[in-house]
Amino acid sequence: xxxxxxxxxxxxxxxxxxxxxxxxxxxxxxxxxxxxxxxxxxxxxxxxxxxxxxxxxxxxxxxxxxxxxxxxxxxxxxxxxxxxxxxxxxxxxxxxxxxxxxxxxxxxxxxxxxxxxxxxxxxxxxxxxxxxxxxxxxxxxxxxxxxxxxxxxxxxxxxxxxxxxxxxxxxxxxxxxxxxxxxxxxxxxxxxxxxxxxxxxxxxxxxxxxxxxxxxxxxxxxxxxxxxxxxxxxxxxxxxxxxxxxxxxxxxxxxxxxxxxxxxxxxxxxxxxxxxxxxxxxxxxxxxxxxxxxxxxxxxxx
Amino acid sequence: xxxxxxxxxxxxxxxxxxxxxxxxxxxxxxxxxxxxxxxxxxxxxxxxxxxxxxxxxxxxxxxxxxxxxxxxxxxxxxxxxxxxxxxxxxxxxxxxxxxxxxxxxxxxxxxxxxxxxxxxxxxxxxxxxxxxxxxxxxxxxxxxxxxxxxxxxxxxxxxxxxxxxxxxxxxxxxxxxxxxxxxxxxxxxxxxxx
Numbered sequence: 001x002x003x004x005x006x007x008x009x010x011x012x013x014x015x016x017x018x019x020x021x022x023x024x025x026x027x028x029x030x031x032x033x034x035x036x037x038x039x040x041x042x043x044x045x046x047x048x049x050x051x052x053x054x055x056x057x058x059x060x061x062x063x064x065x066x067x068x069x070x071x072x073x074x075x076x077x078x079x080x081x082x083x084x085x086x087x088x089x090x091x092x093x094x095x096x097x098x099x100x101x102x103x104x105x106x107x108x109x110x111x112x113x114x115x116x117x118x119x120x121x122x123x124x125x126x127x128x129x130x131x132x133x134x135x136x137x138x139x140x141x142x143x144x145x146x147x148x149x150x151x152x153x154x155x156x157x158x159x160x161x162x163x164x165x166x167x168x169x170x171x172x173x174x175x176x177x178x179x180x181x182x183x184x185x186x187x188x189x190x191x192x193x194x195x196x197x198x199x200x201x202x203x204x205x206x207x208x209x210x211x212x213x214x215x216x217x218x219x220x221x222x223x224x225x226x227x228x229x230x231x232x233x234x235x236x237x238x239x240x241x242x243x244x245x246x247x248x249x250x251x252x253x254x255x256x257x258x259x260x261x262x263x264x265x266x267x268x269x270x271x272x273x274x275x276x277x278x279x280x281x282x283x284x285x286x287x288x289x290x291x292x293x294x295x296x297x298x299x300x301x302x
Numbered sequence: 303x304x305x306x307x308x309x310x311x312x313x314x315x316x317x318x319x320x321x322x323x324x325x326x327x328x329x330x331x332x333x334x335x336x337x338x339x340x341x342x343x344x345x346x347x348x349x350x351x352x353x354x355x356x357x358x359x360x361x362x363x364x365x366x367x368x369x370x371x372x373x374x375x376x377x378x379x380x381x382x383x384x385x386x387x388x389x390x391x392x393x394x395x396x397x398x399x400x401x402x403x404x405x406x407x408x409x410x411x412x413x414x415x416x417x418x419x420x421x422x423x424x425x426x427x428x429x430x431x432x433x434x435x436x437x438x439x440x441x442x443x444x445x446x447x448x449x450x451x452x453x454x455x456x457x458x459x460x461x462x463x464x465x466x467x468x469x470x471x472x473x474x475x476x477x478x479x480x481x482x483x484x485x486x487x488x489x490x491x492x493x494x495x496x
Contacts, residue, residue, distance in 0.1 A: 061338045061339075065471070069471065069472040071337070072337075122470065124339055169471050169472060256414065259415060259467065261407070264407070266341065266400075268338040268339060270340075272331065272340050272341060275402055276400070276401070276402075
Protein backbone atom coordinates (compact mmCIF):
# COMPACT_ATOMS: atom_id res chain seq x y z
CA UNK A 1 0.00 0.00 0.00
CA UNK A 2 1.29 3.37 -0.98
CA UNK A 3 1.08 6.28 1.39
CA UNK A 4 0.24 9.62 -0.09
CA UNK A 5 0.98 12.91 1.48
CA UNK A 6 -2.00 15.12 1.81
CA UNK A 7 -0.52 17.76 -0.45
CA UNK A 8 0.50 15.25 -3.10
CA UNK A 9 -2.95 14.35 -4.24
CA UNK A 10 -4.84 17.57 -3.66
CA UNK A 11 -4.70 20.42 -6.12
CA UNK A 12 -2.96 23.24 -4.35
CA UNK A 13 -5.69 25.81 -4.59
CA UNK A 14 -8.15 23.46 -2.96
CA UNK A 15 -5.64 22.44 -0.37
CA UNK A 16 -5.18 26.04 0.66
CA UNK A 17 -8.86 26.77 0.61
CA UNK A 18 -9.49 23.79 2.78
CA UNK A 19 -6.90 24.75 5.31
CA UNK A 20 -8.64 28.07 5.71
CA UNK A 21 -12.00 26.40 6.03
CA UNK A 22 -10.84 23.97 8.66
CA UNK A 23 -9.20 26.74 10.63
CA UNK A 24 -12.39 28.73 10.54
CA UNK A 25 -14.16 25.75 12.03
CA UNK A 26 -11.69 25.87 14.85
CA UNK A 27 -10.28 22.44 14.27
CA UNK A 28 -6.58 22.06 14.67
CA UNK A 29 -4.50 21.20 11.66
CA UNK A 30 -3.11 18.26 13.56
CA UNK A 31 -6.40 16.49 13.86
CA UNK A 32 -7.14 17.18 10.23
CA UNK A 33 -3.95 15.55 9.09
CA UNK A 34 -4.42 12.56 11.32
CA UNK A 35 -7.96 11.87 10.34
CA UNK A 36 -7.41 12.37 6.66
CA UNK A 37 -4.33 10.18 6.59
CA UNK A 38 -6.08 7.14 7.93
CA UNK A 39 -8.93 7.61 5.53
CA UNK A 40 -6.59 8.18 2.68
CA UNK A 41 -5.17 4.79 3.35
CA UNK A 42 -8.66 3.40 3.05
CA UNK A 43 -9.15 5.09 -0.25
CA UNK A 44 -5.86 3.81 -1.51
CA UNK A 45 -6.44 0.23 -0.68
CA UNK A 46 -7.56 0.36 -4.30
CA UNK A 47 -4.66 0.96 -6.61
CA UNK A 48 -6.48 2.88 -9.31
CA UNK A 49 -7.76 5.73 -7.22
CA UNK A 50 -4.76 7.93 -6.92
CA UNK A 51 -6.27 11.14 -8.17
CA UNK A 52 -9.10 13.24 -6.84
CA UNK A 53 -11.87 14.02 -9.28
CA UNK A 54 -12.02 17.76 -9.92
CA UNK A 55 -14.43 19.92 -7.96
CA UNK A 56 -16.03 20.90 -11.24
CA UNK A 57 -16.75 17.32 -12.32
CA UNK A 58 -18.00 16.30 -8.88
CA UNK A 59 -20.42 19.23 -8.81
CA UNK A 60 -21.62 19.28 -12.42
CA UNK A 61 -21.93 15.61 -13.26
CA UNK A 62 -24.62 14.16 -11.02
CA UNK A 63 -27.42 11.65 -10.88
CA UNK A 64 -30.16 13.32 -8.87
CA UNK A 65 -33.46 12.67 -10.60
CA UNK A 66 -35.34 15.08 -8.34
CA UNK A 67 -33.64 17.82 -10.36
CA UNK A 68 -33.80 16.12 -13.76
CA UNK A 69 -32.45 13.03 -15.47
CA UNK A 70 -29.57 14.65 -17.37
CA UNK A 71 -26.18 14.58 -15.67
CA UNK A 72 -25.94 18.37 -15.88
CA UNK A 73 -29.52 18.98 -14.70
CA UNK A 74 -28.92 18.81 -10.94
CA UNK A 75 -26.30 21.56 -11.12
CA UNK A 76 -28.54 23.72 -13.30
CA UNK A 77 -31.81 23.16 -11.44
CA UNK A 78 -30.76 22.98 -7.80
CA UNK A 79 -29.13 26.36 -7.23
CA UNK A 80 -32.25 27.93 -5.72
CA UNK A 81 -33.13 24.89 -3.64
CA UNK A 82 -33.63 25.96 -0.01
CA UNK A 83 -31.59 23.89 2.42
CA UNK A 84 -32.43 25.91 5.54
CA UNK A 85 -34.36 25.54 7.76
CA UNK A 86 -33.94 21.79 7.61
CA UNK A 87 -34.93 19.12 10.09
CA UNK A 88 -34.02 15.49 10.21
CA UNK A 89 -35.98 13.09 12.37
CA UNK A 90 -34.57 9.85 13.70
CA UNK A 91 -37.45 7.60 14.59
CA UNK A 92 -38.89 4.09 14.48
CA UNK A 93 -37.47 1.35 16.65
CA UNK A 94 -35.55 3.67 18.99
CA UNK A 95 -35.89 4.47 22.68
CA UNK A 96 -35.66 8.20 22.20
CA UNK A 97 -36.77 9.51 18.82
CA UNK A 98 -35.35 12.91 18.05
CA UNK A 99 -35.58 15.69 15.50
CA UNK A 100 -32.45 17.69 14.88
CA UNK A 101 -31.81 20.58 12.55
CA UNK A 102 -29.11 20.22 9.94
CA UNK A 103 -27.12 22.92 11.69
CA UNK A 104 -27.37 21.11 15.01
CA UNK A 105 -26.11 17.90 13.44
CA UNK A 106 -23.25 19.68 11.69
CA UNK A 107 -22.13 21.38 14.90
CA UNK A 108 -22.69 18.39 17.21
CA UNK A 109 -20.68 15.94 15.11
CA UNK A 110 -17.39 17.34 13.85
CA UNK A 111 -16.72 16.55 10.22
CA UNK A 112 -13.45 15.18 8.99
CA UNK A 113 -12.19 14.74 5.48
CA UNK A 114 -13.02 11.34 4.02
CA UNK A 115 -11.66 10.54 0.60
CA UNK A 116 -13.75 7.78 -0.90
CA UNK A 117 -14.29 6.27 -4.29
CA UNK A 118 -17.77 6.57 -5.74
CA UNK A 119 -18.83 3.88 -8.19
CA UNK A 120 -22.05 4.54 -10.08
CA UNK A 121 -24.14 1.57 -11.22
CA UNK A 122 -23.90 3.05 -14.73
CA UNK A 123 -20.22 2.19 -14.90
CA UNK A 124 -18.40 5.41 -14.03
CA UNK A 125 -16.47 6.37 -10.94
CA UNK A 126 -15.02 9.33 -9.09
CA UNK A 127 -12.74 9.91 -6.11
CA UNK A 128 -14.35 12.45 -3.81
CA UNK A 129 -12.93 14.26 -0.79
CA UNK A 130 -16.08 14.36 1.29
CA UNK A 131 -16.47 16.05 4.65
CA UNK A 132 -18.46 14.03 7.13
CA UNK A 133 -18.64 11.67 10.07
CA UNK A 134 -19.74 8.12 10.73
CA UNK A 135 -23.49 7.58 10.78
CA UNK A 136 -22.97 5.30 13.79
CA UNK A 137 -22.18 8.39 15.88
CA UNK A 138 -25.52 9.92 15.04
CA UNK A 139 -27.41 6.67 15.58
CA UNK A 140 -25.78 6.05 18.95
CA UNK A 141 -27.61 9.07 20.36
CA UNK A 142 -31.10 7.58 19.99
CA UNK A 143 -30.65 4.17 21.70
CA UNK A 144 -31.63 1.71 19.02
CA UNK A 145 -33.98 -1.06 20.16
CA UNK A 146 -32.89 -4.62 19.58
CA UNK A 147 -35.88 -5.17 17.27
CA UNK A 148 -34.39 -2.76 14.75
CA UNK A 149 -32.77 -4.71 11.94
CA UNK A 150 -32.68 -2.16 9.14
CA UNK A 151 -32.37 1.58 8.61
CA UNK A 152 -34.49 3.42 6.10
CA UNK A 153 -33.45 6.79 4.71
CA UNK A 154 -36.00 9.14 3.30
CA UNK A 155 -35.12 12.13 1.15
CA UNK A 156 -37.11 15.32 0.95
CA UNK A 157 -40.35 15.49 -1.03
CA UNK A 158 -40.92 18.98 -2.38
CA UNK A 159 -42.11 18.98 -6.01
CA UNK A 160 -42.39 22.77 -6.00
CA UNK A 161 -38.66 22.99 -5.60
CA UNK A 162 -37.76 19.72 -7.25
CA UNK A 163 -39.19 19.66 -10.71
CA UNK A 164 -38.27 16.02 -11.28
CA UNK A 165 -40.68 14.95 -8.56
CA UNK A 166 -43.58 16.15 -10.71
CA UNK A 167 -43.03 13.04 -12.82
CA UNK A 168 -43.41 9.49 -11.56
CA UNK A 169 -39.95 8.42 -12.67
CA UNK A 170 -39.41 6.89 -9.25
CA UNK A 171 -41.81 6.61 -6.37
CA UNK A 172 -41.10 9.78 -4.46
CA UNK A 173 -39.81 10.56 -1.95
CA UNK A 174 -36.57 8.77 -2.66
CA UNK A 175 -36.02 5.95 -0.22
CA UNK A 176 -32.98 3.86 0.50
CA UNK A 177 -31.98 1.45 3.17
CA UNK A 178 -29.19 -0.43 4.88
CA UNK A 179 -28.98 -3.39 7.17
CA UNK A 180 -28.26 -2.21 10.70
CA UNK A 181 -24.70 -3.55 10.72
CA UNK A 182 -24.03 -1.80 7.42
CA UNK A 183 -25.44 1.44 8.81
CA UNK A 184 -23.27 1.14 11.93
CA UNK A 185 -20.11 0.45 9.92
CA UNK A 186 -17.59 3.29 10.38
CA UNK A 187 -17.28 3.75 6.61
CA UNK A 188 -20.96 4.64 6.34
CA UNK A 189 -20.86 8.40 6.39
CA UNK A 190 -23.14 11.34 6.99
CA UNK A 191 -21.81 13.81 4.46
CA UNK A 192 -21.75 17.51 5.30
CA UNK A 193 -19.46 18.85 2.61
CA UNK A 194 -16.86 18.19 -0.04
CA UNK A 195 -13.51 19.69 -0.94
CA UNK A 196 -13.58 21.40 2.44
CA UNK A 197 -16.68 23.41 1.56
CA UNK A 198 -20.32 23.09 2.48
CA UNK A 199 -22.13 20.42 0.48
CA UNK A 200 -23.45 21.85 -2.81
CA UNK A 201 -27.18 21.40 -3.44
CA UNK A 202 -26.62 19.15 -6.43
CA UNK A 203 -24.58 16.76 -4.29
CA UNK A 204 -27.31 16.29 -1.71
CA UNK A 205 -27.24 19.30 0.63
CA UNK A 206 -27.67 19.85 3.43
CA UNK A 207 -26.93 16.29 4.51
CA UNK A 208 -26.61 13.05 2.63
CA UNK A 209 -25.47 9.52 3.27
CA UNK A 210 -22.47 7.97 1.59
CA UNK A 211 -21.76 4.26 1.54
CA UNK A 212 -18.45 3.79 -0.31
CA UNK A 213 -18.69 0.06 -1.03
CA UNK A 214 -22.12 0.24 -2.66
CA UNK A 215 -23.31 1.66 -5.96
CA UNK A 216 -23.95 5.37 -5.77
CA UNK A 217 -27.74 5.22 -5.73
CA UNK A 218 -27.61 3.55 -2.30
CA UNK A 219 -26.40 6.85 -0.85
CA UNK A 220 -29.52 8.96 -0.37
CA UNK A 221 -29.28 12.72 -0.75
CA UNK A 222 -31.02 15.56 1.12
CA UNK A 223 -32.31 13.26 3.84
CA UNK A 224 -35.14 14.29 6.16
CA UNK A 225 -35.82 11.02 7.95
CA UNK A 226 -33.80 8.16 9.33
CA UNK A 227 -36.08 5.38 10.44
CA UNK A 228 -35.04 2.25 12.29
CA UNK A 229 -37.24 -0.63 11.15
CA UNK A 230 -37.75 -4.34 11.68
CA UNK A 231 -38.21 -5.37 8.07
CA UNK A 232 -36.07 -4.81 5.02
CA UNK A 233 -37.24 -1.56 3.44
CA UNK A 234 -38.05 -1.38 -0.25
CA UNK A 235 -35.91 1.28 -1.85
CA UNK A 236 -37.15 3.49 -4.68
CA UNK A 237 -34.96 1.72 -7.20
CA UNK A 238 -35.99 -1.74 -5.99
CA UNK A 239 -39.58 -0.70 -6.50
CA UNK A 240 -38.81 0.70 -9.95
CA UNK A 241 -37.07 -2.44 -11.16
CA UNK A 242 -36.53 -5.27 -8.67
CA UNK A 243 -34.72 -7.39 -11.24
CA UNK A 244 -32.10 -4.71 -11.80
CA UNK A 245 -31.62 -3.17 -8.37
CA UNK A 246 -31.27 -5.29 -5.30
CA UNK A 247 -31.36 -4.21 -1.68
CA UNK A 248 -27.65 -4.76 -1.12
CA UNK A 249 -26.24 -3.36 -4.36
CA UNK A 250 -22.68 -3.89 -3.26
CA UNK A 251 -20.16 -3.01 -5.94
CA UNK A 252 -19.40 -6.38 -7.43
CA UNK A 253 -17.60 -6.95 -10.74
CA UNK A 254 -18.81 -10.56 -10.82
CA UNK A 255 -22.50 -9.78 -10.77
CA UNK A 256 -23.48 -7.92 -13.87
CA UNK A 257 -26.47 -5.69 -14.10
CA UNK A 258 -29.06 -7.20 -16.47
CA UNK A 259 -28.32 -4.49 -18.98
CA UNK A 260 -24.68 -3.62 -18.53
CA UNK A 261 -21.56 -5.38 -17.34
CA UNK A 262 -20.05 -4.30 -14.03
CA UNK A 263 -16.59 -5.73 -14.69
CA UNK A 264 -14.97 -2.40 -15.51
CA UNK A 265 -15.58 1.30 -15.13
CA UNK A 266 -14.62 4.65 -16.55
CA UNK A 267 -12.95 7.11 -14.23
CA UNK A 268 -14.64 10.46 -14.67
CA UNK A 269 -12.39 13.24 -15.84
CA UNK A 270 -10.19 11.13 -18.06
CA UNK A 271 -9.41 11.90 -21.67
CA UNK A 272 -10.34 9.93 -24.77
CA UNK A 273 -7.22 7.86 -24.33
CA UNK A 274 -7.74 6.97 -20.69
CA UNK A 275 -8.48 3.26 -20.50
CA UNK A 276 -11.26 1.71 -18.44
CA UNK A 277 -10.19 0.31 -15.10
CA UNK A 278 -11.24 -2.95 -13.54
CA UNK A 279 -13.99 -2.63 -10.98
CA UNK A 280 -13.04 -3.98 -7.58
CA UNK A 281 -15.06 -6.10 -5.23
CA UNK A 282 -16.78 -3.84 -2.69
CA UNK A 283 -15.32 -0.93 -4.63
CA UNK A 284 -11.94 -1.66 -3.07
CA UNK A 285 -13.21 -1.66 0.53
CA UNK A 286 -13.30 -5.44 0.89
CA UNK A 287 -10.81 -5.49 3.74
CA UNK A 288 -13.16 -3.34 5.78
CA UNK A 289 -16.58 -4.68 4.83
CA UNK A 290 -16.35 -8.20 3.38
CA UNK A 291 -16.94 -9.70 6.83
CA UNK A 292 -20.44 -8.17 6.85
CA UNK A 293 -21.40 -10.62 4.15
CA UNK A 294 -19.58 -13.78 5.11
CA UNK A 295 -21.61 -16.82 4.14
CA UNK A 296 -23.97 -14.84 1.93
CA UNK A 297 -24.47 -15.65 -1.74
CA UNK A 298 -23.86 -12.21 -3.22
CA UNK A 299 -25.21 -13.32 -6.60
CA UNK A 300 -28.53 -14.00 -4.97
CA UNK A 301 -28.44 -11.03 -2.63
CA UNK A 302 -27.24 -8.56 -5.22
CA UNK B 303 -29.36 21.33 -68.28
CA UNK B 304 -29.73 24.08 -65.71
CA UNK B 305 -31.96 21.82 -63.70
CA UNK B 306 -29.33 19.12 -63.71
CA UNK B 307 -26.62 21.44 -62.47
CA UNK B 308 -28.91 22.62 -59.72
CA UNK B 309 -29.62 19.05 -58.74
CA UNK B 310 -26.01 17.99 -58.44
CA UNK B 311 -25.25 21.21 -56.59
CA UNK B 312 -28.03 20.43 -54.19
CA UNK B 313 -26.66 16.96 -53.67
CA UNK B 314 -23.26 18.33 -52.65
CA UNK B 315 -24.93 20.70 -50.21
CA UNK B 316 -26.99 17.93 -48.64
CA UNK B 317 -23.97 15.63 -48.50
CA UNK B 318 -22.01 18.32 -46.65
CA UNK B 319 -24.88 18.94 -44.27
CA UNK B 320 -24.97 15.23 -43.45
CA UNK B 321 -21.35 15.49 -42.35
CA UNK B 322 -22.01 18.35 -39.94
CA UNK B 323 -22.71 16.05 -36.94
CA UNK B 324 -19.39 14.25 -37.32
CA UNK B 325 -17.48 17.50 -37.80
CA UNK B 326 -19.27 18.92 -34.80
CA UNK B 327 -18.11 16.12 -32.51
CA UNK B 328 -14.57 16.29 -33.94
CA UNK B 329 -14.56 20.01 -33.23
CA UNK B 330 -15.72 19.34 -29.67
CA UNK B 331 -12.99 16.76 -29.18
CA UNK B 332 -10.27 19.04 -30.51
CA UNK B 333 -11.41 22.05 -28.53
CA UNK B 334 -11.83 20.00 -25.36
CA UNK B 335 -15.52 20.75 -25.02
CA UNK B 336 -16.74 17.30 -24.18
CA UNK B 337 -17.98 16.54 -20.67
CA UNK B 338 -16.41 14.48 -17.89
CA UNK B 339 -17.13 11.29 -19.85
CA UNK B 340 -15.97 12.20 -23.37
CA UNK B 341 -16.24 8.68 -24.79
CA UNK B 342 -19.81 8.41 -23.64
CA UNK B 343 -20.54 11.75 -25.30
CA UNK B 344 -19.16 10.52 -28.62
CA UNK B 345 -21.04 7.23 -28.34
CA UNK B 346 -24.32 8.97 -27.62
CA UNK B 347 -23.85 11.61 -30.29
CA UNK B 348 -23.12 9.14 -33.08
CA UNK B 349 -25.84 6.77 -31.86
CA UNK B 350 -28.42 9.51 -31.88
CA UNK B 351 -27.42 10.65 -35.35
CA UNK B 352 -27.74 7.10 -36.60
CA UNK B 353 -31.34 7.19 -35.40
CA UNK B 354 -31.95 10.62 -36.93
CA UNK B 355 -30.71 9.35 -40.28
CA UNK B 356 -32.95 6.30 -39.98
CA UNK B 357 -35.92 8.62 -39.49
CA UNK B 358 -34.81 10.89 -42.36
CA UNK B 359 -34.31 7.94 -44.70
CA UNK B 360 -37.65 6.38 -43.86
CA UNK B 361 -39.36 9.75 -44.37
CA UNK B 362 -38.39 10.05 -48.03
CA UNK B 363 -41.00 7.68 -49.48
CA UNK B 364 -43.92 9.17 -47.52
CA UNK B 365 -42.73 12.65 -48.52
CA UNK B 366 -42.70 11.58 -52.14
CA UNK B 367 -46.24 10.25 -51.88
CA UNK B 368 -47.54 13.28 -50.01
CA UNK B 369 -45.90 15.97 -52.11
CA UNK B 370 -46.11 13.94 -55.33
CA UNK B 371 -42.53 14.96 -56.05
CA UNK B 372 -39.93 12.39 -57.01
CA UNK B 373 -37.01 14.51 -55.88
CA UNK B 374 -37.04 13.03 -52.36
CA UNK B 375 -36.06 9.62 -53.67
CA UNK B 376 -32.86 11.04 -55.17
CA UNK B 377 -31.41 11.42 -51.71
CA UNK B 378 -32.75 8.32 -50.05
CA UNK B 379 -29.77 6.13 -50.82
CA UNK B 380 -27.32 8.76 -49.64
CA UNK B 381 -29.17 9.18 -46.36
CA UNK B 382 -29.20 5.41 -46.00
CA UNK B 383 -25.45 5.30 -46.39
CA UNK B 384 -25.15 7.92 -43.67
CA UNK B 385 -27.06 5.56 -41.38
CA UNK B 386 -24.31 3.04 -41.99
CA UNK B 387 -21.60 5.68 -41.59
CA UNK B 388 -22.83 6.95 -38.22
CA UNK B 389 -23.66 3.44 -37.00
CA UNK B 390 -20.12 2.36 -37.84
CA UNK B 391 -18.52 5.31 -36.05
CA UNK B 392 -20.82 4.56 -33.12
CA UNK B 393 -19.76 0.92 -33.05
CA UNK B 394 -16.09 1.76 -33.45
CA UNK B 395 -16.27 4.23 -30.58
CA UNK B 396 -17.53 1.43 -28.38
CA UNK B 397 -15.13 -1.21 -29.69
CA UNK B 398 -12.01 0.87 -30.17
CA UNK B 399 -12.17 3.87 -27.86
CA UNK B 400 -14.24 2.54 -24.99
CA UNK B 401 -13.16 -1.10 -24.86
CA UNK B 402 -9.86 -0.79 -26.76
CA UNK B 403 -10.57 -3.87 -28.84
CA UNK B 404 -10.91 -6.01 -25.73
CA UNK B 405 -12.77 -8.61 -27.76
CA UNK B 406 -13.47 -10.93 -24.83
CA UNK B 407 -15.38 -8.25 -22.95
CA UNK B 408 -17.10 -7.08 -26.11
CA UNK B 409 -18.07 -10.64 -27.07
CA UNK B 410 -19.46 -11.15 -23.59
CA UNK B 411 -21.47 -7.97 -23.86
CA UNK B 412 -22.90 -8.90 -27.24
CA UNK B 413 -24.03 -12.30 -26.01
CA UNK B 414 -25.24 -11.29 -22.56
CA UNK B 415 -26.58 -7.77 -22.92
CA UNK B 416 -29.68 -7.64 -25.02
CA UNK B 417 -29.38 -3.98 -25.98
CA UNK B 418 -25.89 -4.59 -27.33
CA UNK B 419 -27.02 -7.76 -29.06
CA UNK B 420 -29.83 -6.01 -30.90
CA UNK B 421 -27.69 -2.99 -31.72
CA UNK B 422 -24.89 -5.12 -33.08
CA UNK B 423 -27.41 -7.17 -35.09
CA UNK B 424 -28.76 -3.98 -36.61
CA UNK B 425 -25.27 -2.98 -37.68
CA UNK B 426 -24.61 -6.41 -39.24
CA UNK B 427 -27.87 -6.17 -41.17
CA UNK B 428 -26.81 -2.78 -42.51
CA UNK B 429 -23.73 -4.27 -44.21
CA UNK B 430 -25.55 -5.98 -47.12
CA UNK B 431 -27.51 -2.80 -47.70
CA UNK B 432 -24.38 -0.67 -47.72
CA UNK B 433 -22.51 -2.92 -50.18
CA UNK B 434 -25.45 -3.09 -52.56
CA UNK B 435 -26.18 0.59 -52.59
CA UNK B 436 -24.51 1.43 -55.87
CA UNK B 437 -26.07 1.62 -59.32
CA UNK B 438 -24.30 -1.50 -60.52
CA UNK B 439 -25.80 -3.62 -57.75
CA UNK B 440 -29.24 -2.17 -58.38
CA UNK B 441 -28.95 -3.37 -61.98
CA UNK B 442 -27.64 -6.77 -61.03
CA UNK B 443 -30.19 -7.45 -58.32
CA UNK B 444 -33.14 -5.86 -60.10
CA UNK B 445 -36.34 -6.77 -58.23
CA UNK B 446 -34.44 -8.45 -55.46
CA UNK B 447 -32.78 -5.14 -54.62
CA UNK B 448 -36.04 -3.64 -53.38
CA UNK B 449 -36.80 -6.72 -51.33
CA UNK B 450 -33.34 -6.76 -49.81
CA UNK B 451 -33.51 -3.10 -48.91
CA UNK B 452 -36.75 -3.59 -47.05
CA UNK B 453 -34.44 -4.89 -44.33
CA UNK B 454 -34.20 -1.25 -43.27
CA UNK B 455 -37.65 -1.60 -41.68
CA UNK B 456 -36.36 -4.26 -39.33
CA UNK B 457 -33.07 -2.40 -38.78
CA UNK B 458 -34.91 0.79 -37.85
CA UNK B 459 -36.93 -1.04 -35.22
CA UNK B 460 -33.79 -2.73 -33.88
CA UNK B 461 -32.13 0.68 -33.63
CA UNK B 462 -34.97 2.22 -31.64
CA UNK B 463 -35.25 -0.81 -29.35
CA UNK B 464 -31.47 -0.72 -28.81
CA UNK B 465 -31.88 2.81 -27.44
CA UNK B 466 -34.99 1.93 -25.45
CA UNK B 467 -33.29 -0.99 -23.73
CA UNK B 468 -30.17 0.85 -22.73
CA UNK B 469 -31.88 3.79 -21.04
CA UNK B 470 -32.08 3.45 -17.28
CA UNK B 471 -35.31 5.20 -16.42
CA UNK B 472 -36.31 8.20 -18.51
CA UNK B 473 -37.45 6.59 -21.76
CA UNK B 474 -38.95 9.71 -23.34
CA UNK B 475 -36.36 10.07 -26.08
CA UNK B 476 -36.20 6.44 -27.15
CA UNK B 477 -40.00 6.37 -27.27
CA UNK B 478 -39.98 9.43 -29.51
CA UNK B 479 -37.65 7.70 -31.94
CA UNK B 480 -39.67 4.49 -31.79
CA UNK B 481 -42.90 6.44 -32.32
CA UNK B 482 -41.52 8.32 -35.32
CA UNK B 483 -40.28 5.08 -36.88
CA UNK B 484 -43.59 3.30 -36.29
CA UNK B 485 -45.52 6.15 -37.89
CA UNK B 486 -43.23 6.11 -40.92
CA UNK B 487 -43.58 2.35 -41.23
CA UNK B 488 -47.35 2.61 -40.88
CA UNK B 489 -47.36 4.94 -43.90
CA UNK B 490 -46.10 2.10 -45.99
CA UNK B 491 -48.90 -0.20 -44.90
CA UNK B 492 -51.41 2.51 -45.62
CA UNK B 493 -50.15 3.10 -49.15
CA UNK B 494 -50.05 -0.61 -49.81
CA UNK B 495 -53.66 -1.12 -48.77
CA UNK B 496 -54.75 1.94 -50.73
